[in-house]
Amino acid sequence: MKRxxxxxxxxxxxxxxxxxxxxxxxxxxxxxxxDTARVPYGNKSRRAVTRFSRxxxxxxxxxxxxxxxxxCNTSSALAFPALKSEFEVPLYDVITPGVRxxxxxxxTGKLGIIGTYATxxxxxxxxxxxxxxxxxxxxxxPCPLFVPLAEEGWVNRPATVEIAREYLLPLGGKGIxxxxxxxxxxxxxxxxxxxxxxxxxxxxDSGLSCAELVREEMHPEAGEGRGSVRYFxxxxxxxxKEVGRLFMGEEIPDVEVVVPGSERGALS
Amino acid sequence: MKRxxxxxxxxxxxxxxxxxxxxxxxxxxxxxxxDTARVPYGNKSRRAVTRFSRxxxxxxxxxxxxxxxxxCNTSSALAFPALKSEFEVPLYDVITPGVRxxxxxxxTGKLGIIGTYATxxxxxxxxxxxxxxxxxxxxxxPCPLFVPLAEEGWVNRPATVEIAREYLLPLGGKGIxxxxxxxxxxxxxxxxxxxxxxxxxxxxDSGLSCAELVREEMHPEAGEGRGSVRYFxxxxxxxxKEVGRLFMGEEIPDVEVVVPGSERGALS
Numbered sequence: 082m083k084r085x086x087x088x089x090x091x092x093x094x095x096x097x098x099x100x101x102x103x104x105x106x107x108x109x110x111x112x113x114x115x116d117t118a119r120v121p122y123g124n125k126s127r128r129a130v131t132r133f134s135r136x137x138x139x140x141x142x143x144x145x146x147x148x149x150x151x152x153c154n155t156s157s158a159l160a161f162p163a164l165k166s167e168f169e170v171p172l173y174d175v176i177t178p179g180v181r182x183x184x185x186x187x188x189t190g191k192l193g194i195i196g197t198y199a200t201x202x203x204x205x206x207x208x209x210x211x212x213x214x215x216x217x218x219x220x221x222x223p224c225p226l227f228v229p230l231a232e233e234g235w236v237n238r239p240a241t242v243e244i245a246r247e248y249l250l251p252l253g254g255k256g257i258x259x260x261x262x263x264x265x266x267x268x269x270x271x272x273x274x275x276x277x278x279x280x281x282x283x284x285x286d287s288g289l290s291c292a293e294l295v296r297e298e299m300h301p302e303a304g305e306g307r308g309s310v311r312y313f314x315x316x317x318x319x320x321x322k323e324v325g326r327l328f329m330g331e332e333i334p335d336v337e338v339v340v341p342g343s344e345r346g347a348l349s
Numbered sequence: 350m351k352r353x354x355x356x357x358x359x360x361x362x363x364x365x366x367x368x369x370x371x372x373x374x375x376x377x378x379x380x381x382x383x384d385t386a387r388v389p390y391g392n393k394s395r396r397a398v399t400r401f402s403r404x405x406x407x408x409x410x411x412x413x414x415x416x417x418x419x420x421c422n423t424s425s426a427l428a429f430p431a432l433k434s435e436f437e438v439p440l441y442d443v444i445t446p447g448v449r450x451x452x453x454x455x456x457t458g459k460l461g462i463i464g465t466y467a468t469x470x471x472x473x474x475x476x477x478x479x480x481x482x483x484x485x486x487x488x489x490x491p492c493p494l495f496v497p498l499a500e501e502g503w504v505n506r507p508a509t510v511e512i513a514r515e516y517l518l519p520l521g522g523k524g525i526x527x528x529x530x531x532x533x534x535x536x537x538x539x540x541x542x543x544x545x546x547x548x549x550x551x552x553x554d555s556g557l558s559c560a561e562l563v564r565e566e567m568h569p570e571a572g573e574g575r576g577s578v579r580y581f582x583x584x585x586x587x588x589x590k591e592v593g594r595l596f597m598g599e600e601i602p603d604v605e606v607v608v609p610g611s612e613r614g615a616l617s
Contacts, residue, residue: 129584229497240511
């Protein structure tokens with residue numbers, strides 16, 4: 082029997098991963114869960130994010146997934162080791178693949194990283210980079226307002242450019258030649274980020290790098306058919322549909338509501 | 350025995366109510382709960398916000414409060430009737446007092462209201478206003494980015510002014526003379542709002558109006574002593590302390606973590 086790939090995120094951001102999975106492995110079935118009742122994760126603690134991530138993973142497992150992609154950088158930074166020790170299916174995070182890609186691409190040896198408060202303050206990126214290449218310099222910057230701007234669909238607006246300038250110009254002055262978009266929401270703001278930083282800095286999209294790694298390591302379903310995607314959220318399915326288009330670049334059909342951690346979520 | 354006043358909000362916003370309670374009724378003890386693990390409420394559904402609000406109220410009751418102030422406009426708009434039917438202690442919302450104040454102040458009969466998506470789309474303000482005076486015209490505008498800007502402490506920054514212009518200039522052109530700040534986070538952005546709209550529009554602060562109404566209706570604790578405030582949050586106590594200063598205008602001492610709805614929250 083064909084088993085689906087499970088993907089979860091705090092909200093909409095993980096759809097940038099789904100978009101790339103669909104492009105690279107069109108035969109796969111996917112089950113997506115967005116925790117829209119508790120979004121955002123990026124300004125919350127390790128303890129809270131670990132609890133949420135565990136509940137989301139259990140929900141996906143109850144749906145028979147063959148692997149789980151933690152398509153949220155905050156969960157990847159704070160909860161991944163706990164999930165690894167608890168669950169037996171293959172688990173993928175969105176930090177490691179982006180780091181590998183950035184190391185491949187850099188020529189100056191200076192990497193930039195942007196993400197939520199929680200991701201940046203966790204030091205997860207620095208640790209992962211140091212593990213692979215101790216000679217690199219890393220400059221990081223939390224960009225907490227990027228998630229609400231992306232969730233609002235405020236792309237390329239004057240206020241968004243102004244906020245991007247405040248966050249990014251200090252990074253741009255450090256001589257970095259690669260910037261990791263360390264939050265799956267940020268690819269939606271790629272154009273604005275490029276506008277502020279200029280073409281000299283290559284942007285690494287965590288979602289794309291993650292999908293590439295998953296394809297490398299597994300044997301994707303072959304065949305002509307196109308796999309299905311089922312979408313679940315913990316709240317506000319209509320809004321998820323509406324803004325989700327922006328992330329997926331295509332229409333989102335039915336969205337079902339479940340509440341992981343509650344009886345209903347566990348049973349459904 | 351002296352029993353405390355219970356106050357809850359999705360996060361920091363309700364502190365603007367606590368600040369006014371302290372000013373108007375300094376002898377009262379207060380227990381504050383900020384649901385920082387699930388903040389924000391303003392882009393979530395009635396069902397989710399009602400569940401959260403019920404759990405928060407039960408936590409406050411477990412602490413022996415004599416009344417509950419729902420210091421969150423989204424909870425007031427979406428969950429108040431459900432709380433009223435379930436709990437027996439006196440309950441105050443932050444919508445009714447602001448509406449009364451605005452009706453007192455308007456001369457043109459045209460009122461503006463700003464708030465979260467959930468508050469504005471609920472129609473709670475329009476209903477409350479129509480109940481008291483059917484002749485008034487109401488213009489409303491959701492300002493969803495104001496909550497993250499306030500929680501970031503981005504007060505009077507160019508980007509904040511730019512975002513305020515996008516939201517507020519259309520309202521300013523409608524001939525309103527009173528604007529209700531229909532979210533307890535917004536008083537922190539008062540100066541920016543005034544800068545964009547000019548001095549001709551009077552701002553009504555829900556938190557202040559609510560504290561005034563509570564003082565009118567109860568008999569505040571007398572005596573020379575100053576009451577105590579105990580702060581509880583569901584996550585990130587350090588950040589609450591840090592940004593909370595901006596809302597309270599004074600230092601916030603100890604902050605304790607509880608998780609309403611979980612065993613731990615119920616027991617602690």
